[in-house]
Amino acid sequence: MMESSALIQTIRDIVQRHNKMPTRLLQILREVQDSLTWLSAEAINAVAGELGISPDKVRSVATFYSFLYTEPHGSYDILFSDNITDRMLGNRELLHYLSERLGVEINSTRKDGLVSVGTTSCTGMCDQGPAALVNGYALTRLTKPRLDRIVGLVNAKTPLEQWPREFFEVVSHIHRADILLGRHFADGAALRAVLKRGPDAIVEEMVKSGLRGQGGAGFKSAAKWISCRNAPGEVKYVVCNADEGEPGTFKDRVLMQDFADLVFEGMTVCGRVIGARQGFVYLRGEYRYMVDALKATLQSRREAGLLGEAILGDPGFSFDIDIHLGAGAYVCGEESALIESLEGKHGVPRIRPPFPTTHGYLNQPTVVNNVETFASAAKIAVQGGDWFASRGTAESKGTKLLSLSGDCERPGIYEYPFGVTVRQVLEDCGAKNPQGIQMAGPAGHMISEKLFDRRICFEDLATGGSFMVFDHSRDILDGIRNFAHFFVHESCGFCTPCRVGTSLMRDLVDKVHTGHGTRADLEEMRKLGQIMRVGSHCGLGQTAPNPVLDSLDQFPESYERRLRSTAFEPAFDMNAALEQARWLTGRTDPDAYLDEEILQGAMP
Amino acid sequence: MSEESTFTLDGRKVPFRDGQTIMAAALAAGVYIPHLCFNPEFPPHGSCRVCLVKVNGRMQASCTAPAMAGQVVQSETEEIREIRRGILQMLFVEGNHVCPACEKSGACQLQAVAYYVGMLAPHYTHFYPRRPVDASHPDALLDFNRCILCELCVRASRDVDGKNVFAVQGRGIKAHLVVNTPSGKLGATDFSLSDKAAQVCPTGTILSKHSGYEIPIGQRLYDRKPINVVGDVAALAVSKGGRRHD
Secondary structure, X not given: OOOHHHHHHHHHHHHHHOOOOHHHHHHHHHHHHHHHOOOOHHHHHHHHHHHOOOHHHHHHHHOOOOOOOOOOOOOEEEEEEOXXXXXXXXXXXXXXXXXXXXXXXXOEEOOOOOEEEEEXXXXXXXXXXXXXXXXXXXXXXXXXHHHHHHHHHHHOOOOHHHOOHHHHOOOOOEEEOOOOOOOOOOOOHHHHHHHHHOHHHHHHHHHHHOOEOOOXXXXXXXXXXXXXXXXXXXXXXXXXXXXXXXXXXXXXXXXXXXOHHHHHXXXXXXXXXXXXXXXXXEEOHHHHHHHHHHHHHHHXXXXXXXXXXXXXXXXXXXXXXXXXXXXXXXXXXXXXXXXXXXXXXXXXXXXXXOOOOOOOHHHOOEXXXXXXXXXXXXXXXXXXXXXXHOOEOOOOEOXXXXXXXXXXXXXXXXXXXXXXXXXXXXXXHOOXXXXXXXXXXXXXXXXXXXXXXXXXXXXXXXXXXXXXXXXXXXXXHHHHHHHHHHXXXXXXXXXXXXXXXXXXXXXXXXXXXXXXXXXXXXXXXXXXHHHHHHHOOOHHHHHOOHHHHHXXXXXXXXXXXXXXXXXXXXXXXXXXXXXXXXXXXXXXXXXXXXXXXXXXXXXX | OOHHHEEEEOOEEEEOOOOOEHHHHHHHOOOOOOOOOOOOOOOOOOXXXXXXXXXXXXEEEXXXXXXXXXXXXXXXXXXXXXXXXXXXXXXXXXXXXXXXXXXXXXXXXXXXXXXXXXXXXXXXXXXXXXXXXXXXXXXXXXXXXXXXXXXXXXXXXXXXXXXXXXXXXXXXXXXXXXXXXXXXXXXXXXXXXXXXXXXXXXXXXXXXOOOOOOOOOOOOOOOOOOHHHHOOHHHOEHHHOOOEOO
16 A cells, blocks of 8 residues: 555646546546555545545445445456356356466455456457456457466566557457448548538438437437527537447447547537537446547547637637546446536436436536447538438438347447348348347347347337347346346446345346246246336336346246246245254254255254 | 416326426325425435326326426326335335334334335345444434435435535445445534434434333324325424424
């Protein structure tokens, strides 16, 4: 641990660098932790003191985000991505292997304080897993030989900058490109269009395009822009939601990595249309590896006159973009929670209405759009709304990026016009013998074989882009269990149905999974799921029961083959509960004990 | 009253002012909608979800849903009662609520609302969390086992008392009430029993020391009449069996 005076100086420097702005709190805590490996009470108090806010505000943020630690933590923090697709690729075996080789228990820190090993929610590397994070930086394509080398590097205390570059290589597997990924885009073209034709004309094109929120919710983007544009307020904001946390989704990662200019340009067009001068990219913490490159792109755009003051020489057109990094909280993908997080707070979704277009960032009118939505908007500004609307279906115009992973030969990114069938996608990605799809992630829907002719579009199967394939060798319930545990970890804890319901649902799924469930438990799951669905405060809790409710209908056999034949089975094991009492009273009959060894005299 | 400024609640016309929520309008009209984190003296919070109603066919928290002309609101239907009951049962298994031994039994809003929605047993498997009590304060006892995270004490201490004694920390099922001192102990704060924060708890989390069990069972606040008739414990004076200091 650092000397007290050195600690305070370190924190003072960091807080100064962020201009002592409380809205930068999450960014500040990330940097403080980078220096100190964890956030001690002393560090938290120092941050509060430097920012002039109360320590409990800092603590509530520090205890909310899963990548921030308020307990001692290793200098090397290794977190295995634990999505079902990582599990399909054998991550559990690798996790145990690494923990053994390093001599550290899973979910704990080694005695010498050098290294911690644990798991985290999907890191968005499903097409190149098993994946992990080391101090927040993505590791891909893990194998035992690679882990052997990592053990050596950790034990030799080799700085991350000296680790082999190929460990951190993130490849964009684009297997199918259409109008968004396939056509060349000249940087600045959309900005020239908006300057030449004026914001009104661009709004017009946006309306004609029919573009809908590509994060999956499907709200008309033009309506959002118009509402924000008309909202009273001197200061307005543009926010790009790059908090791509839905397990199985990684299309925004590819867009930010390979098409950042397009996304930034879409944001800048939006800024011009609604009258904003400031934009933010809220980038999920798992993608911190690309922050430096994104900052360089922003800088080169400033130098080219495409960002900053007087864009393209027009003194009335100023707009800049700042990057905020998340810290491991799926709920921040919900737009009002994202705004809270952007303001430096813990990410609890706000009460709506009012909506962000009138009361968003710092209570000012704000447009929050998904990465893909901004990229599409940039293209629409250049090519026109009709061009975009010529693809897709009646209610879903344009194209959709799908992130394919799981049991298929060619996982990666596929861009399709809306309306493509599930079956077509499965054929294209080389899925042999698929039994089901988790569409749109755990919050989406489970699709069995008999529904493969359904179409991907807002009228039928809406999706933010996650598409995880399960073939017939898989046990669907393994996936359901993984998702149930995911929601427990990610619930923000604000409202009762989600905070408690996710834990109750996990316990019920575990009970069935371990062979202790009965028909009564399945009925219980349905009732509980209904309470969560209709009663929760935000989309997280409302969709958390989806995997269970869908699979009960679509894959009843996955549950039934594990059920006990009795009508009811208690949640506790009577024999286990009585074991110690029986031992104390000296019972020796074999029926008294579960474990043979106890009969030999060992105390239970 | 013009036609535009009413909605129907279980078939009854309820007038409202612009900007009022369904809960506030119902309360003003004398119609009870069960609630826990809502207290009319504070801005709505919307976290307990007990006050769910069906608004034009969609379930919403009545404490945050704006009242609008012509809305058709359902509250006392069996479907909604069942959902409310489920939410109450969740709260009971999440903490450790030992009603028969609790000093607030009979004058507890959580217990009274549970009876109101027809909850007779916790139904779900108990979590049995470990939550040590805090007896460090000379006059008050904090029993975190009974906390339902309504944040009323947090809000009251911060916004009314100006003391900021309480906070909620942690995420998800690990979210919990804390005391804002380095030791985490109430004894290290300037908290007082006359604080607003001591009067708003809908459960028995914040208790006064040196007196207890003074009112016998049978004569406690909700022993004779249900909460929809009696009203919230936080709204009633101490002399009437409530928590409010006059």
